[in-house]
Amino acid sequence: MSELPGDLLYTKEHEWLRREDDGSVTIGITDHAQSALGDLVYVELPEVGQDLDSGGDMAVVESVKAASDVFAPIAGNVVSVNEELSDDPEKINSDPYGDGWIVRLQPGGGDDDDLMAPDAYQTYLDELDD
């Protein structure tokens, strides 16, 4: 398992978030998540402009094996989606923290206490393995 990027925050549902300079937040799924899913074949993205609730449906990632929901880790308004995933969903497998990003949100305020720093997420992953 590769090292976790230090500038991201993580969720128990294996999503990552990056706070951008303009105040928006980029969201994707972690290397652990893509590895568990297997080769991705389809990604269903939300509409730009859509308001998402924290914990609500945000996207669906489908691998050769199964469909898996991706929940919005924080509330916000969708400012952009990664259209390239439509033709090349395997970008999530090959570069989960970079080209495989899924959605960019403008945070709508509210609680984000559940987000984990890299070391906390690593501990969480280690416990899952046990």
Added chain:
Amino acid sequence: MSKKTPLYDKHVEAGARIVDFGGWDMPLHYGSQKDEHRSVRQRAGVFDVSHMTIVDLGGERTREFLRHLLANDVAKLAIRGKALYSCMLNADGGVIDDLIVYYLDDARYRLIVNAATREKDLAWIREQGGDYDIVVTERGELAMLAIQGPKARELAAPCIDAEWRQQALELKPFNGMDAGDLFIARTGYTGEDGWEIVMPASRATVAWDRLLAAGVAPCGLGARDTLRLEAAMNLYGNDMDESVSPLEAGLGWTVAWKPADRAFIGREPLEKLRGDGGLRRFVGLLLEDRGVLRDHQHIVVDNIGDGQITSGGFSPTIGRSIALARVPAGDYDRARVDIRGKLLNVRIVETPFVRNGKIRVDL
């Protein structure tokens, strides 16, 4: 405690993601299911299928017994080693299991049945065989490898003892032969050429190493499923089970109606179903919109009725989603599938979707 095949350590060594399958610890994939799928379509892959149940039947009346037990007719098997695909039905005409039967000699036949149905199959065979003095021997000590792909036989030939090699290479499709302590058959579950080889456990690990060294890709259950789906080969438990007759599972071709006086188990209810008409269709679907068809998704045929996907997934060869489905009787070639509340368009297409590396459906 999960069961492990003799190749379990080899799978771990090759980097397999191990999953439970019918009580067995089996490889799902070794990194990329799509790459494994592609290897089989373009070159060669090897699958450990040792979890499948091998049952040898012996006794003077074995042929007579199998003509009663199976919906297909072993009387078609005239040449030693010839294989036949058949359903084994219950008294209501539902499918207990699908299997391959090999004719070894007049008093000896070999059945290969599914792993997940092992116990009920053995119980049923023993129960029905009692009247025929059949000796039922499960060959749990044997391993089985499926080597599949256009280059499979060429790359696997060195695993066969020299004295048998040429004969093995000359086997015709759906034929098998004994080769010392190996049993080699030109069969498979991928829609590609290849062999399935039954062998002692000790030889299986040697053959595995040799095949990998020759560049044959280790392939897991994931690729096995997408390959068989593209080839439109049924999966027991998905596409048919005891509640469905072979006539509504695309397996009518495996039921031998002639001779009319062959009283195989399930014959009467099947004849009634056939006579009543209105049978549900079992069809191939191609998704015309973006998305992925999955098992159990609901199908809507406008003005006709509802159906269900029995096996669905993404076809790596076609690059689109395909499925097998049971749908209402009627003359139509379009339907819609409910995916997360949206009705997406599907087209009914001829199967197989893919055969011998080539896409067979119009896109």
